Amino acid sequence: MTGESSHPAQKPMAAEGGKLILPAFAKINLSLEVLGKRPDGYHEIMSVMQTVELHDELSFRPAKEIILRCNLPSLNDEDNLVFKAARLLARCADIRNGVEIELVKRIPVAGGLGGGSSDAACTLIVLNRLWHLDYPLEKLQDLSAELGSDVAFFLQGGAALAEGRGERLSPLPAFPTTWVVLLTPHISLPDKTRFLYSCLTPANHTDGSTTLALSLALREGQPIPSTLFRNTFEPILRKKYRLIEDLHSKLRLPGVEVIGLSGSGPTLYALCASKSVANTIYERLLNLPETTVFLTRTISREEIRAKMGH
Numbered sequence: 001m002t003g004e005s006s007h008p009a010q011k012p013m014a015a016e017g018g019k020l021i022l023p024a025f026a027k028i029n030l031s032l033e034v035l036g037k038r039p040d041g042y043h044e045i046m047s048v049m050q051t052v053e054l055h056d057e058l059s060f061r062p063a064k065e066i067i068l069r070c071n072l073p074s075l076n077d078e079d080n081l082v083f084k085a086a087r088l089l090a091r092c093a094d095i096r097n098g099v100e101i102e103l104v105k106r107i108p109v110a111g112g113l114g115g116g117s118s119d120a121a122c123t124l125i126v127l128n129r130l131w132h133l134d135y136p137l138e139k140l141q142d143l144s145a146e147l148g149s150d151v152a153f154f155l156q157g158g159a160a161l162a163e164g165r166g167e168r169l170s171p172l173p174a175f176p177t178t179w180v181v182l183l184t185p186h187i188s189l190p191d192k193t194r195f196l197y198s199c200l201t202p203a204n205h206t207d208g209s210t211t212l213a214l215s216l217a218l219r220e221g222q223p224i225p226s227t228l229f230r231n232t233f234e235p236i237l238r239k240k241y242r243l244i245e246d247l248h249s250k251l252r253l254p255g256v257e258v259i260g261l262s263g264s265g266p267t268l269y270a271l272c273a274s275k276s277v278a279n280t281i282y283e284r285l286l287n288l289p290e291t292t293v294f295l296t297r298t299i300s301r302e303e304i305r306a307k308m309g310h
C-alpha cells in the first residue's frame with residue numbers, strides 16, 4: 001500500500017458549495033523522552049514535535065445538529081475526536097445549532113502521527129470561526145487538553161517543544177524544510193498509546209536533556225547531530241516487533257540522515273538529504289508488504305497558517 005501526501009497547494013479556507021474544506025496535518029516526533037510517571041496516571045514527557053504535509057481533509061457545512069461522516073466506517077461514531085471536539089465547543093459556548101463534518105482520512109489511524117488529534121484541533125479552529133466565537137488560542141488550548149495530550153500542538157503546528165503530558169508548548173523556529181519517507185507497519189494494538197506507556201518502567205525514564213539539546217540547536221539554528229533524535233519507545237518497539245526492526249534496517253540507505261520512531265509508533269520516519277533521495281527511497285520501498293509508505297515533507301507554522309487562512 002502506498003500514499004502520496006504531496007497535493008496541490010490548498011486554497012486558504014477553501015469554500016466549495018457552502019462547505020469549508022481544510023487540511024489537518026500529521027506530525028512526527030523528532031524526539032520523545034519519557035521522564036517519569038505522574039500521580040494522575042499520565043507520564044511526564046519532553047518532545048520536539050514537527051508537522052508534516054501528509055494530511056486528512058475535513059469539510060464543514062452549517063447544519064441543525066452535529067453530524068460526522070467519515071470515509072472509514074470504523075471511525076464514523078461519537079467516539080471520534082472530531083465529534084467530541086465539536087460537542088465540547090458547542091457545550092462550552094452554549095451553541096444550539098450544529099455542523100455537518102465530512103472527514104477524509106489519509107493519515108494512518110493509531111500510527112503515532114497524531115491524525116485524530118490533528119482532526120480535533122482543526123475542528124476547534126474552524127468551528128471557532130464558523131460559530132463566530134472568537135476564542136483566543138489560549139482558550140482553545142485549555143479546551144483541547146480535555147480531548148487528548150497532543151491536540152494543543154496541532155492548534156499551531158510547526159516545530160514545538162512539548163512538556164507536561166504533551167500539552168505545554170513552546171514554539172520553536174522552523175525546522176529546515178526536509179523531505180521525509182514514512183513507513184507505517186500494519187500492526188494493530190487495541191488502546192495502543194495507553195498500552196505502550198504502561199509497558200514503561202523507571203529504567204526507561206530519561207532526564208529530557210537530549211530533547212532540550214535538540215530544541216536548543218533548533219533555536220540557535222545549529223546543525224543537529226543525529227544522536228539527538230531519540231525516542232524512548234523506539235528500542236522497545238524494535239525489540240517487540242520483528243517487522244519494525246526489519247523496516248528500520250530497510251531504511252538504512254545512502255542519503256537517509258536520520259531514522260526515527262514517531263510518537264509511540266509504529267510509524268518510522270526517514271529524514272532525507274534531498275527530495276530526489278526521498279523519492280528514490282519512496283519508490284524503492286513502496287511495495288513493502290504489511291506497510292503503508294508515504295512521501296512527504298516538513299511544513300512550518302507559517303505555511304500552515306497560510307493554508308488555513310489565519
Ligand code: C5P
Binds near residue numbers: 042044166195
Ligand atoms: O492523552 P491521550 O488520550 O492521547 O493519551 C492516551 C493514553 O496514553 C493516556 O490515557 C495515558 O494512559 C497514556 N499517556 C501517558 N502519558 C502521556 C500521554 C499519554 O501515560 N504523556
